[in-house]
Amino acid sequence: LSAKYESLDYDVCENSLLLEEERRRGYPYILRMGISRWLVMCIIGAATALVACVIDISIDQLTTLKYRVLKKFTDQCILENCLVTPFLLWASFNVCFVIIAAICGSCVEPVAAGSGIPQVKCYLNGVKIPRVVRIKTLLAKAVGVTFSVAGGLAVGKEGPMVHSGAVIAAGVSQGKSTSLKQDIGIFEYFREDREKRDFVSGGAAAGVAAAFGAPVGGVLFSLEEGASFWNQSLTWRIFFGSMVSVFVLNLVLSAYHGQPGQLAYAGLLNFGKFDTLNYDWLELPIFLCMGGIGGLLGAFFNQLNYKLSKFRMRHIGHRAWMQVMEAMIVAATTATAGFIMIYTIDDCRPIGQDPNKFSIQMFCGDGEYNTLGALWFQTPEASVRSFFHDPPGSHHPVSVMSFFIVYFLLAIWTYGLGIPSGLFIPGLLTGAAWGRLVGMGLSAAFPTAAWVDPGKYALVGAGAMLGGIVRMTLSLTVILIEATGNISFGLPLMITLITAKWVGDYFNEGIYDMQIGLAGVPILAWEAPPLSRTIYAPQVMSHPVITFSPVEKVRNIVNVLKTEVHNGFPVVEHSSCDSEELGRSCGRLRGLILRSQLITLLQQRAFNEEPALLSRHIAMKNFRASYPRYPSIREVELKEEDMEHTIDLRPYMNPSPYSIQHNTSLPRIYLLFRGLGLRHLVVVSDSNQVVGVVTRKDLARFR
Amino acid sequence: LSAKYESLDYDVCENSLLLEEERRRGYPYILRMGISRWLVMCIIGAATALVACVIDISIDQLTTLKYRVLKKFTDQCILENCLVTPFLLWASFNVCFVIIAAICGSCVEPVAAGSGIPQVKCYLNGVKIPRVVRIKTLLAKAVGVTFSVAGGLAVGKEGPMVHSGAVIAAGVSQGKSTSLKQDIGIFEYFREDREKRDFVSGGAAAGVAAAFGAPVGGVLFSLEEGASFWNQSLTWRIFFGSMVSVFVLNLVLSAYHGQPGQLAYAGLLNFGKFDTLNYDWLELPIFLCMGGIGGLLGAFFNQLNYKLSKFRMRHIGHRAWMQVMEAMIVAATTATAGFIMIYTIDDCRPIGQDPNKFSIQMFCGDGEYNTLGALWFQTPEASVRSFFHDPPGSHHPVSVMSFFIVYFLLAIWTYGLGIPSGLFIPGLLTGAAWGRLVGMGLSAAFPTAAWVDPGKYALVGAGAMLGGIVRMTLSLTVILIEATGNISFGLPLMITLITAKWVGDYFNEGIYDMQIGLAGVPILAWEAPPLSRTIYAPQVMSHPVITFSPVEKVRNIVNVLKTEVHNGFPVVEHSSCDSEELGRSCGRLRGLILRSQLITLLQQRAFNEEPALLSRHIAMKNFRASYPRYPSIREVELKEEDMEHTIDLRPYMNPSPYSIQHNTSLPRIYLLFRGLGLRHLVVVSDSNQVVGVVTRKDLARFR
Numbered sequence A, B: 001l002s003a004k005y006e007s008l009d010y011d012v013c014e015n016s017l018l019l020e021e022e023r024r025r026g027y028p029y030i031l032r033m034g035i036s037r038w039l040v041m042c043i044i045g046a047a048t049a050l051v052a053c054v055i056d057i058s059i060d061q062l063t064t065l066k067y068r069v070l071k072k073f074t075d076q077c078i079l080e081n082c083l084v085t086p087f088l089l090w091a092s093f094n095v096c097f098v099i100i101a102a103i104c105g106s107c108v109e110p111v112a113a114g115s116g117i118p119q120v121k122c123y124l125n126g127v128k129i130p131r132v133v134r135i136k137t138l139l140a141k142a143v144g145v146t147f148s149v150a151g152g153l154a155v156g157k158e159g160p161m162v163h164s165g166a167v168i169a170a171g172v173s174q175g176k177s178t179s180l181k182q183d184i185g186i187f188e189y190f191r192e193d194r195e196k197r198d199f200v201s202g203g204a205a206a207g208v209a210a211a212f213g214a215p216v217g218g219v220l221f222s223l224e225e226g227a228s229f230w231n232q233s234l235t236w237r238i239f240f241g242s243m244v245s246v247f248v249l250n251l252v253l254s255a256y257h258g259q260p261g262q263l264a265y266a267g268l269l270n271f272g273k274f275d276t277l278n279y280d281w282l283e284l285p286i287f288l289c290m291g292g293i294g295g296l297l298g299a300f301f302n303q304l305n306y307k308l309s310k311f312r313m314r315h316i317g318h319r320a321w322m323q324v325m326e327a328m329i330v331a332a333t334t335a336t337a338g339f340i341m342i343y344t345i346d347d348c349r350p351i352g353q354d355p356n357k358f359s360i361q362m363f364c365g366d367g368e369y370n371t372l373g374a375l376w377f378q379t380p381e382a383s384v385r386s387f388f389h390d391p392p393g394s395h396h397p398v399s400v401m402s403f404f405i406v407y408f409l410l411a412i413w414t415y416g417l418g419i420p421s422g423l424f425i426p427g428l429l430t431g432a433a434w435g436r437l438v439g440m441g442l443s444a445a446f447p448t449a450a451w452v453d454p455g456k457y458a459l460v461g462a463g464a465m466l467g468g469i470v471r472m473t474l475s476l477t478v479i480l481i482e483a484t485g486n487i488s489f490g491l492p493l494m495i496t497l498i499t500a501k502w503v504g505d506y507f508n509e510g511i512y513d514m515q516i517g518l519a520g521v522p523i524l525a526w527e528a529p530p531l532s533r534t535i536y537a538p539q540v541m542s543h544p545v546i547t548f549s550p551v552e553k554v555r556n557i558v559n560v561l562k563t564e565v566h567n568g569f570p571v572v573e574h575s576s577c578d579s580e581e582l583g584r585s586c587g588r589l590r591g592l593i594l595r596s597q598l599i600t601l602l603q604q605r606a607f608n609e610e611p612a613l614l615s616r617h618i619a620m621k622n623f624r625a626s627y628p629r630y631p632s633i634r635e636v637e638l639k640e641e642d643m644e645h646t647i648d649l650r651p652y653m654n655p656s657p658y659s660i661q662h663n664t665s666l667p668r669i670y671l672l673f674r675g676l677g678l679r680h681l682v683v684v685s686d687s688n689q690v691v692g693v694v695t696r697k698d699l700a701r702f703r
């Protein structure tokens, strides 16, 4: 576990300043803040949808341009026998687009690389990933994912939408941005970790809603990853934000596609309209097997990608030019693989049932089109739709099988590159491919059965594959149900996803959890490991504890802040020390003070010996002003005589921090810590003396 | 607040017996219990669906019989001019059916009366409503609601489905039933409040899923009402149970309606298939207004029903014969009102667009049918579908308006009778009626506009009305979205429901909350009232506290249990009393012991002075054996010499009860209490001395 990750302060510090502010401002202010929260959530939803639309429209324009040119040259060169030209064109398009994406994800802002879902998971878990919610990250992500998808790589744009939503939420709710050096100042009340994390939950949900057209799935995603106590008003607001997101996206995309008012574009990822999705209960065992296959393939995918990631960590590290290089190679390889497949496999179908505008004839007869050409000359989402909705007999098994193998290997290679990239579409596409194969096999085995619909099996395969890779349960099921638009098909999807998860979990973790583990982020699981009731607080906590007195000398404070890296310090009364307690772990618990609060107090010179300054009233706004980037202790300027002054910590500390008895078992500690989103949990003895402190890193060891 | 309601013990008592059992049984047992929980949830889902099917099929058969006979006689008597006959027949059918329903809901089991949703809300909140999850209640409810609906009253069957699901869950998970005097004994591990409440959450969700075809709505309903810490595994299991419920219901009903495999019956409440549900963003203000109207009408409904309920409480009380009488009067009145409407209002439409099999001609010409006859001669669900799907121009505004007024008043009168009855359908039907009126008005105002679809406005009106009456937010929105099957229409529904709730909340509470308030149940809201940070534990808690010593004399225990009504007693060490503490509130907190545990110990004669019996090992199974109905202290037989013996409470008590410092503010107390589902929260002083105890009744005062 890496020591560099800090946690969010989700707990409310009810010190005298907060009570004073509440008393002074009264109920109208509370009401106004409540309305502001709804307004901000509405803006977050709309802005997330607009960003999603911009990305989608840009990708549409770029890919249309690219495939139009490619089609033109291919059709021409088939006759003139100069097929090298479209091949080189394809490779160049890919490489050029991907260079831009790689620059965004490697040089401009490395945090923007990858899907963004692991980072958002960590943030909702309570861990601050540095620079993860900055505007710069958003821009790098949006531009990068546009060019990744346009560059024909095996990526999707849905995962980055969740990250974008989180960034938009963090930016809008704070009313200020470090990247843009702007400070609007209207949302000063929201400048604390708690409000920010709540808004980021809403932003992530809006991102999921925009990406998949799944508002309820977005809410469940936020709830699952946050895993705190049930907050009714927040959940309702998040739901509202997701709905607004879906609505705005629908509006804009419908207008763009020339069908204003039709509202047919519920999400970026459009599964298309299934005519019927009936299933017989006899098919359930088939779905179960497909879930198992999805789990196996997903575990295989994760294992290979894990090995590749470790290889990259060792040999590429953070060298941006090498990351760009690797991305270029992958781009060129993708074009090459596609071209070779189209060139060698002559799977021809009559034009008429072809959904792709840029299908090419290649070596087929007149009035026919090359199936693999149709699969490759479109965005991956469109290929997914092809597998779902093309009538039976649209593909030859060999084409589908080869497409699956090639795309599967490319997806393993692509995920983890230094480019913004989503993982949902590659998972869905590979799954749709082998699912369709299963459907084709079944229709060959039972030629007269009405229930064999290759499109349905493609859908189940897509769910199984994605479930096997990401191992998300509740939110993924609801997302897929909403994306399909069919509640009755929820049970097969659920059974498939459960099986994929159980089979995959037998071998390794989900890919996001692997990534988080590789980065050493101290993320907390949903509950303590089983049979851990015999582990008690003394085995979990850290001791001895660094504490402060209620009235503490500045010299002590500065020394402690300089020598230790802790962020929370219990405030104890040393006078009531028991003679048995040794060392510094002594004294009755009075409160808890944070490093950020001490730094602010030192900056504001809240010394007892300077009553003039004290009567100037340190207020909540002083603490909010430097949020979120407080200066380090070395940046605080203090004169030598200040060191002899004292600070009274009592008005500023948290007077009732959560504390547990020393005989509390691990499951109870875990429940309290995770459920309340705590950062510090003080362990006290039988007589309320501080004996230890429990933080995230202490708990994250137990898995 | 009534003092008679007890709470559930949701907290886990980690005493030495539990640790011993866990250690002895090890990981395979944990695994087996985990699998059992999934199996039980699956059974709960399937059983709930089967009960729903039985109810639905019985209602279908009874109403088909009734309306066939009525149609026959009406058609006959129109020609023979003997219309008294069908009127008397109608009234007799209604009265006969309703007598059976009233006997179920008033004599057999009064808890079965009403919708059951308030009782389930209370149970999930943590309050034990007596007899609410007994098999007898289930039978009374199922039979009663069948005959209520068949009796033509303004009721629905969906609310009772939730209650049935809860009962099935409680019964199946415990493996024993007091009503049936059966004890299967396989689920002995689940015999405690925590497991039971978790399963009841699953059962309630399965009930919602079966009733509305809304599995995700069911999960959100359970989560909303439970409002505890996020429990990932439980939520996933509840979702699975809901899915199984929807699937089984779909299977059985499809087979019954002769379309096996079609799976077109996702829920009991079938909104029918909407061809298109497009809306222009210009319509959103109209939806907003409709939400406001729904809020006003809902507040009006609730206020009248409240006054009626108080009247009933004063004059009818619990006298079963008077309740049956009132139900009979309402049944006759319903038939009379319907008959008068059909007789007097001659709204005739040509046959062809008529969806009702039993439509009658009355005084219309040949080839025509009477609109109001079509509305009255079918179940309310079918009337809702009529309003949603009948083509424009199917009704005359006067018929719809009169139907609305009459049905609205009947619904107010019907809810609160001593019969099992649901409230969702009357709310949806009245809302669909005035919504359709709005739609008709709009199409008269804008004859050429394509977006005016009376069915769409009927849907919005139905949502607004229901939202105005029940004031549920998150779960109701998702339920309606799933029942409609259209995610894009989620935003209008959401806006409508938000507005209806806000407008209605200005006047009074939702109807379920009113009912709960009338019964004096100490239910806890989602969070503490605003601006309550200045209220601290001493203003909330009870003091002095009745406590026990770790080794306590039997005489003391028996005396305390006989004279006090408390159910939880802190265990303190008197030796470390501070001299300042007065009276009995003294001593360092060591643990918490429950009345049920003390009773079991007394019954098992776990005295220190009888080591032979002690070495027989009191184990967890002794405590589970008497669950859930422990004998009272007077039923425990103790000899005179036993009174001088002592019991060592330490192996059996909860050694680490949740405790809070005396300077904890009310919001923090509330969060901990509600979030963990606690029953007792001990308040300690600075030196860990017990000074008070907080229970539900102390917190429920603050609203």
Ligand SMILES: Nc1ncnc2c1ncn2[C@@H]1O[C@H](COP(=O)(O)OP(=O)(O)OP(=O)(O)O)[C@@H](O)[C@H]1O
Residues within 6 Å of the ligand: A005, A006, A007, A008, A541, A542, A543, A544, A545, A546, A547, A565, A566, A567, A568, A569, A570, A679, A680, A693, A694, A695, A696, A697, A698
């Ligand atoms: N005041 C303290 N006195 C002694 N040990 C502490 C104190 N605070 C934290 N620790 C311990 O130091 C180790 C590192 O924790 P760290 O200092 O990073 O905590 P933190 O920064 O306050 O919280 P986090 O890193 O989770 O945001 C942990 O094992 C923790 O228990």
Ligand SMILES: Nc1ncnc2c1ncn2[C@@H]1O[C@H](COP(=O)(O)OP(=O)(O)OP(=O)(O)O)[C@@H](O)[C@H]1O
Residues within 6 Å of the ligand: B005, B006, B007, B008, B541, B542, B543, B544, B545, B546, B547, B565, B566, B567, B568, B569, B570, B679, B680, B693, B694, B695, B696, B697, B698
């Ligand atoms: N051990 C105790 N000593 C003193 N007062 C108590 C004790 N337990 C409960 N009370 C107080 O008695 C009042 C009635 O509570 P009651 O006895 O019904 O609690 P309970 O039965 O333990 O919990 P509940 O009724 O919520 O299930 C409350 O104000 C409560 O705070």
Ligand SMILES: [Mg+2]
Residues within 6 Å of the ligand: A005, A006, A007, A565, A566, A567
């Ligand atoms: Mg730290």
Ligand SMILES: [Mg+2]
Residues within 6 Å of the ligand: B005, B006, B007, B565, B566, B567
């Ligand atoms: Mg009580």
